[in-house]
Amino acid sequence: MVKHHIRTNLARGGWSATPVRVLATSAALLLAVSACGTAPSEKKAAAGSDEPIVVGISLPLTGDFSQPGGEAQKGYEIWKDQVNANGGLLGRPVELKITDDASNQDTVVTDYTKLITQDKVDLLLGTFSTLLNFPASAVAEKNGMLYVEPAGGAPKMFDRGFTKLFFAQQATASHQPDVFVKYIESLPENERPKTAAYPTQDDPFTTPVIESMQKQLEALGVKTVYTTTYPADATNFQTIASAIADKKPDLIAQGAVFEDGVGLIRSLQQLNYSPKMLFQTSAPSNASQYSEGIGVKNTEGVFYTVSWNEKATTPGNEEFVAEYAKRYDGGIPAEDAADAYAAAQVVQAAAEAVKSLDQDKMAEWLHANEVETILGPLAWDETGAPTSDFLLGQWQNGTPEIVAPEAAATVDSAVAKTPWE
């Protein structure tokens, strides 16, 4: 009705044959498209009905982060179907409302704003990559919505004083290497690396891992012989490889996202330099892509940290892996799919514990309690940063295994790295 008025007024005002009317038409069109709304703080009445609970998510289904974004979508959908098969959440069916943000910050902000204020979703789940979770979590916080994110563990994320943000992995980036450092510490003195090189991609998630590792290892007496930070779009690693080969370090610890991890190893192969120990942050967790990239034989002994493993004996993990294989041609879930699934488990646990969708109460409960997920138990401090330890993974005989901590280990012990073939 109101829209109508505006249009007629416009028409009377100056609906002349001037070029400007194109401008007016486009705006009028937009006004006409719009729908009436209600105040954002007027939450939908919590219904005891069987009206579905809508969970709003924006994911980078296209663009730079489409790989993890697509995996996350699979994880979320498996969770939804399992919950619905078990009678739903709080007795109500669950629906996902997923939009694509094209890996674009502007769009992720518009998307979450739209989900919260326009679509009036009941719950939110996080998106992928730190870069998108930063602005997205701010939108949620502004609107008083609980925001559990499956990725985005950069330490900076948690010094904004947010109260409704939770990171659904075991540790923030700066605590990610702790498990590897503990492993080194457990080795006899003469088996520990003497020297180390620390190349890392300039990425908010990898840099803190490598910086923290360097600090901790130096404290253990491992001498740093080389450090460098390379840009995210670096494609030629020959210079870094030749600089490293020149220094002959025992340990190479690389903050590698994916392609850069493969790239550096290939260049090291060309130079025929194989360190005694090789650690990479997340690249080796990309199972088959990684082993194809560098050659299966060359994966032997490579260490990495990871939040999840397909063979883990955590509750529900087996069902999750089986369901994933059933849906996607026998595929093995990517870590990102498992993280998304775990994030959804966290939200589910909170809702069931407080028996409502009250965002404040759910956040309060999560700050105080531990949640059992397929990644293992997760708990958080007051900033929403998790307080557990990552898993230490290692490639052995062409498959990724977990070597520490003991509770989650899939093999008895770590193996030595073999030279490049």
Next chain:
Amino acid sequence: MTQLVQALVLGLLIGGVYALMASGLTLIFGVMNIINVAHGALLILVAFITWKIWSLSGIDPILLSVVMTPLMFGFGWLLYKGVLSRISGSSPGMSVLLTFGIAITIEGVLNVTAGNRFRSATPSYFSQSFRVLGISLPKAQVFGCLAAVLVLGLLFVVLSKTWTGRAIRATAQNASGAALVGIQSAGVAALAFAIGTATTGVGGSILSVLYPFFPASHYDWISRLLGIIVLGGMGSLAGALVGALILGLAETLTATYVSLQWSTLIFYAVIMLVLLFRPQGLFGSRLRQDVMA
């Protein structure tokens, strides 16, 4: 010392490949006075097609340039006839906008069809090297550089020994003079654009092996190539060669002794400094027109 020699060798090997890629760009500018910003995107397009064929059939990616080059020649011809010829004579701003639009369109097409992911062709020799006096010469790099030098040599022969080639060079030096002796500049422009685009057929095939790429990589490549031809002198083939070697070395040395983070900046810095202080570059005629010439 070994590290320095290693860096120099790698720099020269890369420089050879850069030279080939830049030659097409500088040729097009010389004849048509158009900066083809889409040159980088064409390289990535070729790299993607090469990668696809290689992963399906296993045919050596560098060898595939034999197929890709005539294909790109035809594509360049069509692109000129269908699109670029329509704006001949308009302002530099508009021609750059047009080729920029083409570059983004190609990027968009690759995004939609191929997905926004890193790819790279890895034939069996990829992780192997020749070892000479303690220096490693990665085989892929050596083959790539050889192919580039071969094609560059061919290009020089075509441009200096054939009538068509001489017509192109004449037009590049003096369009109105060339017209006086009966060279049709529109025909020459189409030919030059097609030849310039054909070089991406070889360049892109080599790229698919040497560097991982994804649709948006073309910005890196066009910045590099612009840096090279601006340094060498816009429109000068010899300049492109020298500029490519210099910048290949500068990039490798910076990456070795400073950091990869700063090596990307070298090309931008070169573009700005050269355009400001020696706009004609090392060999070229003036690109910049000043109020006080």
Next chain:
Amino acid sequence: MTFVDSLRARTEGRRAKLTIVALFAALFLYPVILPFAVYEQGVLLLAFLTALMAVSWNIISGFAGYVSLGHSVFLGLGAYTGGLLAESYQVNPLWFMPVGGVVAFVAAALVGMVVLRARGHAFVIITIALLLSMQVLVTNFSGLTNGSNGVNVPLPFWSSDYQNMPFYYIFLVLLLATVAFAAWIRRTKFGTGLLAIREDEDKAAAIGVNTTRYKVLAYAVSALPIGVAGVVYAYFLSFLNPIGAFALLTSVTIVLSALAGGRGTLWGPVLGGFVVSIVSEVANVYGGGSQSRLLVLGLALVLVVLFLPQGILPAVAARLASRRAAKQTVEYTDQAGVAAARTSIVVTPRSAPAAERKAAPLLEIRGAAKSFGGLRAVDGVDLTVEAGSITALIGPNGSGKTTLFNLVTGAMPLGSGEIWFDGTRIDRMPPWERAHLGLGRTFQITRLFKSMTVLENVVAPLPTASWSLMAKDAVSGHEAERARELLDFVGLGRFGSQQAGALSYGQQKLVELAQVLMLEPKMILLDEPAGGINPTLVNRMVEIIRDLNRQGIAFLVVEHNIPLVLDLCDPVAVLSRGKVIAQGPPSIVRADPLVLEAYLGPEWLPAEPVPDAVLDQAALSAKGH
């Protein structure tokens, strides 16, 4: 333009104004009527931002014609300024809006001072390189900028119930302020000068426009609103990182918006900004995701450049104009206007030439030389022009006359030698400084700014380097008044609002003369004032020259119409193969054997002085057109 016609145009103008007012009133009321349409507000406020950037871009790239492909660099600069200050002081970033604007302005001015010496391709390339290198710099200087970790900006201080409404209004007000700012610039002499630069930069320099200062200022001024908006943008996003803040795609959107709407027009970029951002949002929601956004943007850019290079608004306007023109008889502008009586005018109110007082020549050229490659076009010319004289410069084609003019006015740098004007050595000065000294020129083939109106053409020149003069209104007020007087003086007063390109050739010559008079010159170089125009106009031209000369303006005239030269000028200098071979009163020069040889070749050398008729014919054949 008939009275009815202008009335119609005025009504249409009023209707357009009403439409715009109604539209913006609707946009202002929109959040009041539908306060909770948060999503639509979000889309609209980004459209405001895009439109704002397109309007700003238009100042340097539309008005002045220098295409910047990296304009989003200023959004990033503003955003980072606001974001970093807000993060370190933990206050609401809106306080830093002016700082963001100043940072963008200063950065653009500094970059512009270096970059804008370049023309053509170089400027476009450098603007892209600037944007891409800012990404790298901001990432690498992580001590200052937090590098790739990005910057957390405090959350809005208002209740979440208001959502983005405050941002909506801030961007809307900023947009309107930017449009008003751009409109004001367009009205000033500065704006007219920018258009002149776009149309013909060398000509602009010749009429006293300090092109370097204009371009740098235009670049800086076009960065200012974007810098201010960048601060708000940072607050809106609440998180910044180098790649997102300095995005090339944002630049593409800006360029596409301005281009699609109508480059160089006032409202075109606004229209374009709305259309582009709303279409891209609709494509995002209904067009199967944003995967294809890049493809759509790229194709749109190609299509607009190829098929709609002037943009929507001008295209629609042209369509309307042609429809209107079809309905009525076309009024041809011919010589009729000029034949009408012209008013007399006082042209040189500024100080009499200093040279008169010192009794030195007004213009003195000493040993001037200039070669192009191996060709010595001007080969050691010595020439003086006394104050108050009408000196002729004649000689066969290719003898170096026009080159000499170019050397005197600074369109080309002097090879060797010296040029003095009114007691000042000018050969190292840029063209506009020579114009400010009172040196004006017309061109052999007129170089009016063809898409500007006749009045704008005459208002554009700047007699001094003063900054305040640049800010003067060019549409009304003293400057426009003066321009109208000068147009009346040359008899073209009623053509003020016509496009200069629509005038006849002869009329254009007169307008060019009026343009030069705006400089309040002490001396005018006329390059073939009578060339290619009909005899009536030639007489009118002579009359005007005499009139001006009586008022103290000196002339140096290049002309092939020898009877005219002999009648009008004294002394006469003869140039041949880049050298002055004779100089003196017309009668002496006419009898000089060297002159005859130069014109007719050595075998024609007669024993007796040649009659006028022969010389005339020689001149005609030498002219060759």
